[in-house]
Amino acid sequence: MEKKVTFWAKMSLIFKKEVREKMAQTDELKEQIQQQIKQAETIAALEEIRVAQLGKSGAITQMMKQLGQLSGEERKEQGQILNEFKNEIVACLEAKKEALEQAELEKKLASEKIDVTLPCRPETNQGRIHPVYQAIDEMLTIFAQMGFELAEGPDVEDDWHNFEALNIPPNHPARQMQDSFYFPGGSLLRTHTSGVQIRTMEKQKPPVKIVCPGRAYRVDNDATHTPMFHQIEGLMVDKTTNLANLKTLCLEFMKLFFETDDVSLRFRPSFFPFTEPSFEVDVGGVLANRVGKDWMEVFCCGMVDPAVLENCHIDPKEYQGFAFGLGLDRFAMLKYGIPDLRTFFDGDMRWIKHYGFTPIDVPTLTAGLSGNGGKKC
């Protein structure tokens, strides 16, 4: 028995010595292992190191097991050292693992490269609003804010609404200014949108405050005229409206539509059968300069002729007001920088895509009427 104990004691001593020696060698060992870890190139290689050190029969695991052979103080002391050693190795392994994983991810991502300069899938929503209708929407936005309602009328008109009620009797010289498209029955394609004024006043007693954009037609076909074109007209009739109101309207409208304060207007007396007094309004400043002029005619307007009011059974002694009209196509050309009227009605996809407006470009006064602020070209 004693012999036996002695053996164990002896063994223990020898072992303890080895343990102690080993323990004493931990710094060296640590360096060795760390070097291995550092040199590991793959996660698998790293795993091998881990198993060799920390696996069930790994070197460190074995050392931990042998700790039990020590006693008391020594075990505590050596245990602490060994634990620190182990933790250090674990941290080192983990850091290396993370680095290797990161490298592997980077490698994978690099292999997934695509050519981002390739063109996108074809955009199907490339529709455009025609500049004339963008202009109409812009103008309606302005006029709505001034309280003008949108009114409509037919393209085919009768003599009364297109001429006679507007104080243009048969054979009046003014009719020479308008060569009209007639139907065999005597009706005609409206030569202006003014018939809408009559139709409105026939139905509605003052106050009347309307604008009417639309197609108009004249027998005319050259570089600056098309047989069909667009006009917008306005009418305001009540008990007090006068030329001063008209002046303000023209000025405000021009500033808002062209989105500039650099607007100077000139009222030039003129003649239209349906207004008296009548004026043509010229604009100066940058807008006229755009077309190389000092002044450029933009509006026709005047106080509604008493005969026109009477024709609509409105007493000109009690009511008064103004009417104005302008060429929509020309305004669109000027604002959006479109050089040629004849291209407006061709349906050329290239033209519409170039000069047209995206449908989300809905005019508002708060955001500026058109997305480009009126400087398209």
Add this chain to the structure above:
Amino acid sequence: MLASLSWLKRYLKTTATPKEIADKLTAIGLEIEEMTDNASVLKDFIIAEIKTVENHPDSDHLHVLNVWNGTEMLQIVCGAPNVRVGMKSVLAGVGVMIPSFGKRIEKGKIRGVESQGMLCAEDEIGVGTDHTGIMDLNTDLPAGTPLTEFLKTDVLFDVNVLANRPDCFGVKGLARDLVAVGLGDWIEEPAPVVTEHFKFPVSLSVTDPACPQYVARYIKDVQNKESPAWLKELLNSVGQKPISALVDITNYLCIGECRPLHVFDADKITGSLVVRSAKEGEKIKALDDKEYTLSEGMLVIADDKGVQSIAGIMGGIETAVSMDTKNVIIESAYFDPLSIARTARKLNIISDARMRFERGVDPASTVYGCNRATELVCQLCGGQASEKMVVGQEINWQLAIDFDFNEVKRLTGMDVPYDTMIDILQNLGYIVSGGKVHVPSWRIHDTRRPADLVEEIVRIYGLDTLPSAPVRAETLRVATLKPHQKAESIVRRALAGRGLCQAITWSFMDSKLAALFGSKKVALANPIASDLDEMRPSLIPNLLSATKRNQDRGVADVALFEVGPVFFSDVPGEQKLVAGGIRAGQMTPKHWAENTRAVDVFDVKADVEAALSAMGVPLGTVYDKAPEWYHPARSGSFTLGKNCLAVFGEIHPAVLKKFGIKTPTVGFEIYMNNLPAVKSKAPKKLQTSALMPLTRDFAFVMDQEVSAEKVLSAVRSVNKDLITDVSVFDVYQGEKLPEHKKQLAIKVVIQPVEKTLTDSEIEILCTQIVNFVSKNTGAVLRSA
């Protein structure tokens, strides 16, 4: 209307500059379209003297001249026949702009001989019309003197005289307005003095009311000749070619005073003169050398032989004056403007007289005109005048307007001092007395009512003091669109949002093509072109034409829409608003990431659905019926109640062939007038369920004729609470099925409402679906 500064100054004493005059005329409603100052045009021309004349070695009509320009001798090749040694003429040196050519003179060789400039004819420098030779200045001014020291310089105004100011078709009328606006003083001409020697020797009568007054005078023993310099210069100054004194006098009064006249060679008149309506088919060879065939109702002056003048429009060549004329009859008449306008328009004659008579000349100027012309003829051509012959009376032109001067303030908002208003009217020739304004005879055509007087006052007073006043005095109400107007605005942006480009095409089209689109034969009487002769019955044809144009330009894939009217009668209002579109070519073009796909029916069906949904309109029911311009088996319509909301489909191949379109092409038309009015209202409260929805797929086999819509609506109607969505995810017809059969694969989404459904509840619902579809459509569930 052309007026020169020199002519204006016959009536107007002014120190104003041409620019001031032009600006003022524009400001008072007599717009200056162009002002040409020939002093600036002529400033580079100088007087030069011909020193030698030799024949050109290589030409039988050209001469080689040595010309002294005051500093050096120039060699000039000249083709004018009137060159001679010692002659002083007009030299354009190298670099000088020749107005009539719009080009500068260059040094060059003419048939091998160097030419260092050009001697000019009258017409070439715009001071006259003569082109028979170079100008022979016949002056003592030395060579080298600027031409402007020899020629009177002048300024030409091109005035846009509008229809309401016939008086301004006379230079005098312009001068009168300039006086009124304070730009000078009126030069009163003494009244014409005429000595009458004998009775008017010709029988003269008027038988047509279109000539209320005809004044004539016979002058015997005249000697027609070239007009004196002052008259020629005046006429030249406005580009009117001087002809002879007798003719020039009439032009002088026509242009100067808006008093058209006519002069007959009295010796060529046979018998008596009568002012009458033409007889159908009567002919006259007029002064423009053209023969006109007249018709009943045209006013003429005739003698015993026939028509000698188209009254107020153009005289006849047979009785025209010539340099040999000895005796003349002067005509100064008033003709009814409408009569003149009708006749001239029918005969298509434009003349100075017509232009003035049809707008309305001064009805009180007939006797004056006759007297002034007589005086001038006697002064310039000698002769003895007869008594004047006056047939008829001045029209009753006197007019006094009751005028409240407060009208100016009421209509314009301007405060014009009372005295100023009176001055303006009186300077224009109105007489103001006792609350009435008497209109001068030359303004009766356009000044009839108080508003006309307001215009007179404000245009002369000027609009600089026009105050500003807002247009929104009473309320700050913003106008809003009516529902149908809003729908129109939305449909445009909805369709553009679908990738269609908005086109605007003509309202008219080719009647031959219209026949393919249910034409109602709304034809124009005077189309601008034979292929734009009928109002369009549909938007499709003009969009197809545009499609073809695009494809011819290399844009193969077209997506266009238009919102505009179509017509079914020539009665106002018988038109409909349509939103129509065309898609042609590829829907998805060749691309690295996509498969190409041609446009098909479902693209335009989707356009219609998107547009209707955007406008808030229920889609209604889809039927397989569409107008004849669509493919009969690949088209359909959306119908709500009795109203057809829209049609869509492939365009009929026969139609495409007519338009020369070879790509697949589909189209749609949304009938805006047929859409129900949509009231904007808040949406229903959103109900969301916490329970998971589940889906079940079914494959039904049925006859090919059974529409998908029928199957889908059958499924939907099984349980409207639980079934929230039904869709088709596969369509098959082919070998694996019997003939005339197809298979629809349908996905049904079932959303439990209050509690999770048990397996048996789901089973029951599915059985109901299968049974109901089977019952309604004859479809059977495909056996697994």
